[in-house]
Amino acid sequence: MAVSPDKHTKRWIRPLPKQVINKIAAGEVVERPASVVKELVENSIDAGSDRIDIIIEKSGTKLIKIVDNGAGIEKDQMEIAFARHATSKISSFQDLDNLHSYGFRGEALPSIASVSRLRMVSRVADADSGHEIIFEGGVLKSLKPIAAAPGTVIEVENLFFNTPARRKFLKSESTESRHISRIATAMAIGRFDLAFSLNLNSRSIFSLPTGSSLRERVSGILAPNKKFVSVSFQSDKTTLEGFIGVPELAQNNRYGLYLFINNRFIYSATFSHALKAGYEELLPGGKFPIGTLLLTVDPAEIDVNVHPTKTEVRLSNEREIHDIIFRAVRDALRQDGIIPSFRAGHGFAGSRSSGDASRPRPGASSVIPGIGVNHPANTEFLSQLYRHPDNIEIGQPIAEPSGKHGTVRVDTHTGEIIEGPTTEPADHIGPSGGFRLVGRFADLYLLLQSGEDLYIVDQHTAHERVLYEQTLERVDRQSADSQQLLFPVQIELSPVQFAVFEDSTELLTICGFSAAAFGGRTVNINAVPALLSKKSPQRLFGKIIDDIASLRKAGLDLKKAVAQSIACRAAVMSGDRLTDREATHLLDCLLQCDNKYSCPHGRPTFIKITRQDLDRQFGRE
Numbered sequence: 001m002a003v004s005p006d007k008h009t010k011r012w013i014r015p016l017p018k019q020v021i022n023k024i025a026a027g028e029v030v031e032r033p034a035s036v037v038k039e040l041v042e043n044s045i046d047a048g049s050d051r052i053d054i055i056i057e058k059s060g061t062k063l064i065k066i067v068d069n070g071a072g073i074e075k076d077q078m079e080i081a082f083a084r085h086a087t088s089k090i091s092s093f094q095d096l097d098n099l100h101s102y103g104f105r106g107e108a109l110p111s112i113a114s115v116s117r118l119r120m121v122s123r124v125a126d127a128d129s130g131h132e133i134i135f136e137g138g139v140l141k142s143l144k145p146i147a148a149a150p151g152t153v154i155e156v157e158n159l160f161f162n163t164p165a166r167r168k169f170l171k172s173e174s175t176e177s178r179h180i181s182r183i184a185t186a187m188a189i190g191r192f193d194l195a196f197s198l199n200l201n202s203r204s205i206f207s208l209p210t211g212s213s214l215r216e217r218v219s220g221i222l223a224p225n226k227k228f229v230s231v232s233f234q235s236d237k238t239t240l241e242g243f244i245g246v247p248e249l250a251q252n253n254r255y256g257l258y259l260f261i262n263n264r265f266i267y268s269a270t271f272s273h274a275l276k277a278g279y280e281e282l283l284p285g286g287k288f289p290i291g292t293l294l295l296t297v298d299p300a301e302i303d304v305n306v307h308p309t310k311t312e313v314r315l316s317n318e319r320e321i322h323d324i325i326f327r328a329v330r331d332a333l334r335q336d337g338i339i340p341s342f343r344a345g346h347g348f349a350g351s352r353s354s355g356d357a358s359r360p361r362p363g364a365s366s367v368i369p370g371i372g373v374n375h376p377a378n379t380e381f382l383s384q385l386y387r388h389p390d391n392i393e394i395g396q397p398i399a400e401p402s403g404k405h406g407t408v409r410v411d412t413h414t415g416e417i418i419e420g421p422t423t424e425p426a427d428h429i430g431p432s433g434g435f436r437l438v439g440r441f442a443d444l445y446l447l448l449q450s451g452e453d454l455y456i457v458d459q460h461t462a463h464e465r466v467l468y469e470q471t472l473e474r475v476d477r478q479s480a481d482s483q484q485l486l487f488p489v490q491i492e493l494s495p496v497q498f499a500v501f502e503d504s505t506e507l508l509t510i511c512g513f514s515a516a517a518f519g520g521r522t523v524n525i526n527a528v529p530a531l532l533s534k535k536s537p538q539r540l541f542g543k544i545i546d547d548i549a550s551l552r553k554a555g556l557d558l559k560k561a562v563a564q565s566i567a568c569r570a571a572v573m574s575g576d577r578l579t580d581r582e583a584t585h586l587l588d589c590l591l592q593c594d595n596k597y598s599c600p601h602g603r604p605t606f607i608k609i610t611r612q613d614l615d616r617q618f619g620r621e
């Protein structure tokens with residue numbers, strides 16, 4: 001660092017030499033090799049190219065070469081392209097409000113040229129020949145005519161050779177390569193209509209033709225042959241389109257996610273948050289979805305001039321955009337086929353053929369809290385969950401009319417019935433008319449038939465989902481369903497558990513616990529939620545507190561953490577044998593849930609196997 005002169009020394013204020021200014025600017029624009037790739041490819045796209053080849057050696061420290069077939073640069077403009085703040089893309093500040101190019105600062109080329117050895121060959125289509133210009137550390141070395149194809153080739157060699165500090169701060173080759181792959185992939189997705197190739201360290205990473213659709217490009221690059229869900233939204237001013245991976249494709253990092261605003265690959269906290277929120281609880285904690293979303297808004301609504309690398313964008317109507325993305329993603333994931341969906345019905349028809357044997361005997365206690373027909377809390381619980389317009393008697397399976405009984409139309413976005421079913425007398429509910437319990441497996445999975453499809457339901461996750469939503473609803477209504485203990489119990493909590501307990505006492509009370517500190521770290525438990533009344537309060541309480549602690553750590557809010565824990569602990573387990581009626585009720589309740597597809601931890605509640613899938617497996621097709 002320069003030594004500061006004392007205050008009596010005369011200070012000269014003078015403009016810095018051009019090369020120094022450019023090198024300082026390069027510090028902001030050119031953070032690493034991947035930033036060079038980004039800037040140069042953006043220039044190629046701005047020049048109207050429809051084929052862009054990217055060749056990288058030694059993770060960009062040796063060579064970054066971009067070949068395009070765009071407009072090219074006239075001979076007398078070659079040098080000026082490397083002057084700071086020289087651009088062909090805007091001419092006034094107002095132009096920024098209606099920006100249709102990636103570039104606008106006129107900073108990339110001079111910055112890159114100042115920290116490398118740069119050679120550019122360019123030719124406009126109607127010129128007789130091309131021209132070659134060479135810079136070293138920002139100093140012009142030569143400019144001369146050369147034979148060339150129309151378009152531009154840029155070779156950036158020895159990046160950061162004259163800024164050793166920057167060079168030293170580069171990460172390992174594999175990290176820099178990963179950044180390059182990511183940015184090149186982003187460019188290829190953002191402009192899926194253009195041909196792109198990436199050759200990285202002598203390996204061809206991708207080579208993509210022009211004229212691809214977004215779907216082809218996304219699945220082609222991100223996860224060939226994997227399932228993506230289409231997301232779309234359109235209003236006068238805003239459109240959203242894209243493809244997002246089914247929850248199973250989620251990763252532990254954000255690298256599979258490509259978000260764009262007005263074709264600009266950006267980082268936006270609002271955008272990511274809305275996307276994740278749209279998955280609701282389908283994603284286990286710490287997982288990130290894969291896929292891409294392209295948001296297009298009126299250019300006047302965004303400010304791209306926030307950060308030197310233009311990777312951040314400010315939106316003027318953040319809330320509205322958040323809402324649009326959240327809803328579009330959520331609706332897309334709820335649609336049929338993404339996560340298996342009970343599309344056509346609003347309820348399951350119970351298995352009529354199962355006979356009386358499976359009916360619970362009067363007075364027999366049920367395995368299934370909150371669901372079982374003889375459970376004390378059951379009647380009230382079921383009446384809450386049956387929000388069916390036709391006021392069907394509790395316990396009565398809801399029919400889905402078959403073709404001959406009339407049709408039902410369901411809004412695939414909300415799952416609401418638009419044209420309600422005509423309820424048939426019970427005897428008319430034929431097995432083919434709706435969802436039918438056809439069996440069970442391993443005392444865990446319920447097998448159902450609907451039309452030509454087979455559904456396999458995990459009784460534990462399904463029940464967890466039902467109880468979770470029920471508990472949340474109770475918390476909101478502050479209407480705990482509590483069961484007094486005949487003999488209050490005392491348990492000693494660890495210091496960490498006690499802190500969690502103090503933090504969540506209020507919510508635990510709302511959920512039906514009555515527990516109070518009793519001196520030291522001892523807690524006196526007088527009542528538990530009715531759902532948990534069959535479990536041992538001693539063992540349960542500590543576990544619930546531990547669940548809450550770890551869910552909180554994973555970023556869940558307290559209310560959801562408490563509800564999840566109670567739901568998980570109260571739900572039927574693998575090995576609990578359900579009667580047909582209990583199973584049918586559980587499925588009915590599941591269908592009424594806001595999110596019937598997964599348990600609160602993100603595991604699926606059911607999977608679907610179509611007749612076609614089976615036929616294929618058996619070689620019938």
Ligand SMILES: Nc1ncnc2c1ncn2[C@@H]1O[C@H](COP(=O)(O)OP(=O)(O)OP(=O)(O)O)[C@@H](O)[C@H]1O
Nearest residue numbers: 043044047081087088103104105106107108109152
């Ligand atoms: N591949 C290319 N083909 C044709 N012209 C190009 C190409 N690359 C750069 N240019 C021209 O050189 C000019 C300067 O490029 P530079 O990247 O420095 O600035 P910019 O793209 O205008 O703005 P920004 O600094 O925001 O990228 C561009 O405005 C463009 O006219």
Ligand SMILES: [Mg+2]
Nearest residue numbers: 039043103108
């Ligand atoms: Mg540029």
